[in-house]
Amino acid sequence: MRLTNYEKRMLDGEQGEAVKFSMEILTKIGESYGAETLVEVKSVHAAAVYPELLASVEMMEGFANRGGCFRVPTTADPAHQPCNFNRWPDLPEPAEYLDKARRILLAIEKMGVIPNWSCIPYFQGNTPRFGQHVAWVESSAICYANSVLGARTNRLTMGLEIAAAITGRIPCFGLHLDENRKGNTLVQVEYTPKTLSDYGTIGYIIGKHLSDRVPVIKGLPPQTTANQLKVLGAAAAGRGAIGLYHAVGLTPEAKTEEQAFGGNKPEKEIKIGSKEIEEILGEINTAKSEQFDAVLMGCPHPNIDEIMDLARLMIGKRVKPGIKFWIFVSFDVLATARKMGYADIIEEAGAQFVEGDCILFFAMKDWGWKTVLTDSAKYANILPSEPTCVSVIYRDTAGCVAAATI
Ligand code: F3S
Numbered sequence: 001m002r003l004t005n006y007e008k009r010m011l012d013g014e015q016g017e018a019v020k021f022s023m024e025i026l027t028k029i030g031e032s033y034g035a036e037t038l039v040e041v042k043s044v045h046a047a048a049v050y051p052e053l054l055a056s057v058e059m060m061e062g063f064a065n066r067g068g069c070f071r072v073p074t075t076a077d078p079a080h081q082p083c084n085f086n087r088w089p090d091l092p093e094p095a096e097y098l099d100k101a102r103r104i105l106l107a108i109e110k111m112g113v114i115p116n117w118s119c120i121p122y123f124q125g126n127t128p129r130f131g132q133h134v135a136w137v138e139s140s141a142i143c144y145a146n147s148v149l150g151a152r153t154n155r156l157t158m159g160l161e162i163a164a165a166i167t168g169r170i171p172c173f174g175l176h177l178d179e180n181r182k183g184n185t186l187v188q189v190e191y192t193p194k195t196l197s198d199y200g201t202i203g204y205i206i207g208k209h210l211s212d213r214v215p216v217i218k219g220l221p222p223q224t225t226a227n228q229l230k231v232l233g234a235a236a237a238g239r240g241a242i243g244l245y246h247a248v249g250l251t252p253e254a255k256t257e258e259q260a261f262g263g264n265k266p267e268k269e270i271k272i273g274s275k276e277i278e279e280i281l282g283e284i285n286t287a288k289s290e291q292f293d294a295v296l297m298g299c300p301h302p303n304i305d306e307i308m309d310l311a312r313l314m315i316g317k318r319v320k321p322g323i324k325f326w327i328f329v330s331f332d333v334l335a336t337a338r339k340m341g342y343a344d345i346i347e348e349a350g351a352q353f354v355e356g357d358c359i360l361f362f363a364m365k366d367w368g369w370k371t372v373l374t375d376s377a378k379y380a381n382i383l384p385s386e387p388t389c390v391s392v393i394y395r396d397t398a399g400c401v402a403a404a405t406i
Contacts, residue, residue, distance in 0.1 A: 001030050001171070002037050010167060018068035022163035029160060030171025038169040039176055042128055044074040045121045045136040045145075046161045048108040049361055052387070056158065057100045057107075063162050064107040070165040075121040076113045077138045078301070078328065079105060080361035084354055088324070093363040101361070111165070117356030118330035119300045120230065122149060130252055133176055135164035139241075140234030140300045140378065146244040148229050150252035152176045155243045175243055181253060182262035183246050185210050189219035190273040196231050196306070197396040199224075200377030202272055203232035205280050207239030207381075209270050216260040217247045224250055227303050234300045235377035284380045287391035293369040295319075295351075295404045296359050296383075297397070298328030299376035304336050306397075311342035313398055317405035319350030325404055328354050349405065364388050375400045 003011065011027065013020040026038060050056045080101040086093055109115065116124050119138050128134045128151035136142050136153045137160075145151040154174040156164075164170045174180055187206055193199050206215055215236075229247065236242040246254035254260035270276075297310070310327070319325045327346070329337075334353050337343040343353065360382065371391040374380055380394040395403065 001027055001035060003027070007038060007169065016067050018063055018066035018166050021066055022063070022068070022166040023169075025160065025163045026167060026169060026171055030173065033171060033173040035171035035173040037172050039133045039172045040168055041072055041135045041164050041170050042132045043072055043126050043134045044070070044161050044165040045077065045126060045134070045138060045141050046074050046108065046113060046165060047077040047137045047158050048079040048104045048113070049077060049158070052097060052100070052363070054100065057103050059159050060104050060107040060162070063166065064110045068111045068162070068166045070112040071168045072165060073126060074113050074165040075116045075118075075124070075126040076108065077119050077141070078117050078356055078358040078361065081105075081117065081356045084357050084362075087354075091362075091364075091367045097363045111162075116330060116332065118332070119358070120303070120330065123303060124330065124332055133170065133172075135161045135170040137161045139237035139243075140230070142243055143233035143237040143245070144230055146175055146181075147233055147246065147251050148226060152181075153243075155237075155241065181214065181244060182264045183214050183216035183254070183260040184264050184267050185213045185215050186266040186269040187215045187217040188269065188271045189217060190271060191277055192221065193228070195396040195398070196228060197375050197377065197394070198277075199228045199232040200235040201277055201280060201284070203235030204239045204284060204377040204381060205270070205272050205276055206232075206245070207236040207242055208280070210236075210240055210242065210268070212241040212243070213268070215242065215245045216254065216257060216266070217245060218257065220247050220250060222249060227305065230300060231377070235381065238378040239381045281394065284377065284394045285392065286384050287371045287393045289371070290393065290403070292323070292371040292373040292393055292403075293390075294324040294326065295373045295400050296326055296328070296379055297375055297400065298326075298354075299358070299374070299379040301328060301330045302333060304333050304340070307333060307337045307342050307346070308340075310397060310401070311337075311345040313401040314346050314349040314351065314405065317349045317401065319405055323404055325351035326354050326359070327351060328358055331355050359383070360388070373400050373403060
């Protein structure tokens with residue numbers, strides 16, 4: 001790789017052990033992907049997750065113990081938060097597991113992370129401008145940054161983003177390059193999404209059929225919001241490995257279909273109509289009965305308007321006995337919901353907020369849950385797999401509230 005003099009000095013250790021270690025990782029990865037240079041990144045979104053994996057704890061501590069210090073603004077994805085440790089005595093979490101979770105948080109905080117603990121950093125101040133290079137993890141956030149903001153990041157594996165935060169650099173390959181951002185498949189949407197979950201269902205179909213291509217989506221309503229695109233992208237990125245999509249007339253690299261394809265001919269074309277939606281709902285819903293142990297909402301973390309809509313649905317309702325009703329949410333959005341009174345309505349109905357966290361970071365596999373109800377296509381995709389292995393009932397938000405409350 002061609003490095004600048006400044007980068008060469010970083011690699012030689014002029015700026016300390018953590019920078020040298022990070023540069024060694026970045027240059028090796030860059031070379032393996034054929035990157036010719038590094039690019040400067042304007043922000044990082046980092047993950048301090050998976051406390052069940054000792055390797056993820058040791059990796060984070062390895063950077064911190066070498067004197068790692070973040071030099072670009074670096075936000076944090078949800079992680080298992082001390083305020084949620086063993087919060088439900090009937091659903092215990094092993095002390096050893098919680099110790100690892102605490103160690104990860106201490107290590108990343110020591111390096112200067114902005115502790116927003118949310119998978120929607122782009123709504124919370126980490127909002128790169130069009131064309132800026134960033135180094136993000138979290139598949140849904142990556143998809144949003146590339147597609148809706150027009151920023152540039154690859155789907156990074158954990159650890160690389162920490163090296164990027166310490167050096168302010170990332171290898172220039174993949175979605176950092178113009179030629180890899182052109183659309184190569186066409187998605188014709190012939191269905192009018194009515195609920196937020198409908199956008200998730202469309203994203204799920206795209207992820208299933210198009211894997212890691214760059215879809216160009218036609219036919220979404222012109223009034224589609226950023227939040228709806230958030231949900232669509234999260235499901236596409238979770239079900240497949242979509243890092244970038246273009247929605248004609250809605251996203252910045254797709255003012256027209258021609259611009260989105262950039263001269264490419266579509267290699268593949270799929271149609272999403274009512275029939276395709278019906279068929280996929282049969283696949284997403286893996287539960288054999290209507291019984292469930294918990295309702296899980298907030299994937300990706302909700303905006304305040306989603307909390308407002310949920311509060312409206314829950315006025316005068318009561319969560320059925322024996323059911324856990326959890327909404328995963330960022331600290332910021334929950335603080336706003338408390339000020340506005342929406343949190344009170346939801347909590348009075350018997351639901352609970354889980355701040356800065358995600359169900360994936362709880363030691364849930366030992367809880368004996370068999371089935372969960374969710375309004376998130378991304379959760380519906382992930383939860384039936386290891387390590388959680390539960391069946392899923394997938395409904396829109398109103399459907400979840402109707403099924404879980406009296
Ligand atoms: Fe966020 Fe967890 Fe979903 S990190 S996108 S709530 S799987």
